[in-house]
Amino acid sequence: MAYFLYTPAMEQDRTGQRFKDKAAAEQLAAIIEGFLALLGKRLPDDVAARLELLRSQEDSPLGREIYTAMFANLQMAEALNRPCCQDTGVIQFFVRAGTAFPLLGKLEACLKEGVIRATGSVPLRPNVVEFFEEKNTGNNTGTRIPWIDWELVSGGDTIQVFAYMAGGGCSLPGFARVFMPLDGYGGIFKAVFDQIVAYGINACPPLLVGLGLGNSADAAAKLSKKALLRFIGTRNTHPQGAELEERLERALNTIGIGPGGFSGNHSVMAVHIEQAGRHPAALAMGLSTGCWAHRRGLIEIRKDLSCEVLSHKGAVL
Ligand code: SF4
Incomplete structure (x- = not known):
């Protein structure tokens, strides 16, 4: 396989900075x-802890069995060193990058290279199909994939990378709509309930629900995905947003879909809301969901390429 890190220009400069950059880029990938x-x-950690909590609060014997099966599945994934679900998703990165991070110019290529290598070594299921060719690329990369969302932090010299394995049954479907102001919050809540009920068992509940509120369909959809990145146990920073999260959580948990769709006390793990200012004439909502196997993580990488996985305590890469 021809890696992007070896270019003719680099080969010509055998003693200079380019070779140091190449080694650093290899390390980052x-x-x-x-x-x-x-x-x-x-x-x-936050998802595993919430599933433990929901298992302890489950009254249905079948529901408790489903949680037990989920944890047995996770133990086997660790023991056998294999992914815990066959659908390892389309890889999405949400990057907060300091503008003084030394490898900023190579970061996109390193993320892509990391995905290609992981596809072979983990392995990840090749899931990326080019749209018009209808052909699987075989390595989980393709046009604009891995999907990368950038946020630049002026002067910072570290990067924080959220990675998300967005599965085909849960996170990728999503939903966005712009309501008229007269539809009010009621219109938004009805759409949330309709959508969660429509997902039913297909999204592998209990679900983490991300709700984006804002001014346009694209902004609300993006915010709904960002809501899924926030750790479970945190609340919206606005008091009304936090209250709305709790109320929606309680209400959605009355539906009775339950773990794995076998009915039970909890259909959702949590509801997270992120919001932006809106136009007086437009009330936009976006909805994204994460399944019980909500595989997203956060890593911080410093300028010397030392790193810490903030989402998985004690993890060693
Ligand atoms: S919804 Fe989640 S757990 Fe279910 S198949 Fe998709 S990725 Fe796997």
């Missing part, structure tokens, strides 16, 4: 590869 391997088989 290897960090991303290891990070994806971890994500594929071990749930982040």
